[in-house]
Amino acid sequence: MGILEIRDLNLAIEGETILNGLTMDIWEGHVHALVGPNGAGKSSLAFSIMGISGYRNVEGEIHFKGEKINELSVAARAQRGITLAWQEPARYEGLTVEKFIKASPKGKDGLGVEEALKALGMDPGKYLDRKVDSSLSGGERKKIELASILAMDPSLVLLDEPDSGIDVASLERIFEAIDSLKERGVTVLMITHSETVLNRAEHAFLICCGSLIDKGKVDKIARYFGEECVPCDHKNHPQLNGERAIGAGGERE
Amino acid sequence: MKTDIDALYKAAEIEEAISDPRTAHLVIDKDQVAGANEVEGLRVDPTPIEDGVEVAITVEEGAVIEKPVHMCFGVTELEGLQKINLNLRLEPRSKVGILAHCVFPQARDVRHVMDAEIDIGQGADYSYLEKHVHSPSGGIKVVSRAQVNLAEKARFHTDFELIKGRVGDLEIDYDTRCERESVMEMTAKVNGSGDDRIKIDEKGQLLGEGARGVLNTRVAVRERSKAQVNNELIATAAGARGHVDCKEIIQDEGEANAVPIVTVKHPEAHVTHEAALGSVDEKQLDTLMARGLEEEEAVDLIIEGLLS
Numbered sequence: 237m238g239i240l241e242i243r244d245l246n247l248a249i250e251g252e253t254i255l256n257g258l259t260m261d262i263w264e265g266h267v268h269a270l271v272g273p274n275g276a277g278k279s280s281l282a283f284s285i286m287g288i289s290g291y292r293n294v295e296g297e298i299h300f301k302g303e304k305i306n307e308l309s310v311a312a313r314a315q316r317g318i319t320l321a322w323q324e325p326a327r328y329e330g331l332t333v334e335k336f337i338k339a340s341p342k343g344k345d346g347l348g349v350e351e352a353l354k355a356l357g358m359d360p361g362k363y364l365d366r367k368v369d370s371s372l373s374g375g376e377r378k379k380i381e382l383a384s385i386l387a388m389d390p391s392l393v394l395l396d397e398p399d400s401g402i403d404v405a406s407l408e409r410i411f412e413a414i415d416s417l418k419e420r421g422v423t424v425l426m427i428t429h430s431e432t433v434l435n436r437a438e439h440a441f442l443i444c445c446g447s448l449i450d451k452g453k454v455d456k457i458a459r460y461f462g463e464e465c466v467p468c469d470h471k472n473h474p475q476l477n478g479e480r481a482i483g484a485g486g487e488r489e
Numbered sequence: 490m491k492t493d494i495d496a497l498y499k500a501a502e503i504e505e506a507i508s509d510p511r512t513a514h515l516v517i518d519k520d521q522v523a524g525a526n527e528v529e530g531l532r533v534d535p536t537p538i539e540d541g542v543e544v545a546i547t548v549e550e551g552a553v554i555e556k557p558v559h560m561c562f563g564v565t566e567l568e569g570l571q572k573i574n575l576n577l578r579l580e581p582r583s584k585v586g587i588l589a590h591c592v593f594p595q596a597r598d599v600r601h602v603m604d605a606e607i608d609i610g611q612g613a614d615y616s617y618l619e620k621h622v623h624s625p626s627g628g629i630k631v632v633s634r635a636q637v638n639l640a641e642k643a644r645f646h647t648d649f650e651l652i653k654g655r656v657g658d659l660e661i662d663y664d665t666r667c668e669r670e671s672v673m674e675m676t677a678k679v680n681g682s683g684d685d686r687i688k689i690d691e692k693g694q695l696l697g698e699g700a701r702g703v704l705n706t707r708v709a710v711r712e713r714s715k716a717q718v719n720n721e722l723i724a725t726a727a728g729a730r731g732h733v734d735c736k737e738i739i740q741d742e743g744e745a746n747a748v749p750i751v752t753v754k755h756p757e758a759h760v761t762h763e764a765a766l767g768s769v770d771e772k773q774l775d776t777l778m779a780r781g782l783e784e785e786e787a788v789d790l791i792i793e794g795l796l797s
Contacts, residue, residue: 286775286779288775288779289771289775290771309778309784310775310778310779311778311781311782311783311784311787313779314778314779314780314781314782315781318779319779319780319781320779322772322776325776326770326772326773326775326776327773328773328791328794329707329736329794329795330793330794330795330796330797331790331791331793331794331797332794332797335790335793335794339777339780339782339790340780340781341780341781367794381776384780385780388780388781
């Protein structure tokens, strides 16, 4: 049984199928990667797990720690231990970095504001009074968002494109932060189409057109993703070719 | 009487400044001057008038007043009218910053009417922060009118802030005339709730070559409160530059209306404007809720940031 169980998840937005019978399990305390071509439904899946507005009207079931959470608000899901970092973090006029990070309720393992910033290689003296607005680069806001997650005590962290807009040195800090979450027993699901990020995971899922194509060891998924999906014309999508999705069913490999 | 004044100082959080002999201050409780202190280069001349006080302030030529001048206007009683007629004159190359605390902690039926004539001389620099602390009942009407004239290379920066307590009924009407190479920036931040009424009229006239001006407005309207914001910038000279920026967050049954008017009468002048009215941004809200904040807490934090 996984910490997160997704069963036959379907989502349509304005008549377009986004998630198509998706079934998968996320294992507690492990780092997972979710890969797939652009428009595969990766971010939509993360938003559906978090319960983001516009992504709550799903069919199928999402269970977190054995509890069905489909009907819960974003806040209620977060209070149960799920959180999310966006590919492009929100900007807040006037809100300081300190207040933004402090807004995260500090759990028993959560870091203090300064510790969280330092963990991402950011000098608190330089950043605490800065505003979380357009005066910060996208990469800086991304690290600050992750710092706000380090200040929490989550059980499951959804990271949407953790490497997007990030320089090489900062990416290493982000990986270190992910490692520290894992050391705390936190489960991580990274959404990516970067091989560098994929290789930091322990398990991987490949989705295409909203359904699961394959899952299992990272090197297998990386090989399949690299060789069969790029450039993506969906020609290897099993369901589009009348086959059953490879490995679908939630069993652990 | 002393207890009332002490309460005023406390509510305005200016006890320390008032006790510092090197800090100029002026305290007016309803229609009485409760305290005043001048410093070198600054003259303060209060005169009682019916229901209020007329105040003439002069900053002498070349004088730089290092510590901000504290002004406290308040009504500690439940009801009453307070009229303040302010004549402020900054002589050339002088500089002063004023922190005005307008405190009405118990207001049930109070009116505060401020009429200001402000002349900022050549190369002079004036900054003015007006911070209001109102009662939670909203029984107050505030009228703040100012005519501001900026001479060549003068600078004027003002912040109006009403984010503590209920707004009640607020009318701001500022008109600034900016001569050659002068710089003006006016910001108003107001947090409305209940059945508060907010009306902001700000006008900037960029008349001289190279004059620059910015009008910023940040308003939140919640419950049944209403806001009407009219920002107008007129540029009539070469090199004049201006920008109007209005953001209003609307929650519950709140209502907001923004009218940015920009007029350019010279081909080498340039004025821009932006206005954003609406509910709280979904992504901002979802991010904070994904940290465990309830929706109301997240909205409060977003508005606090906007009005900070």
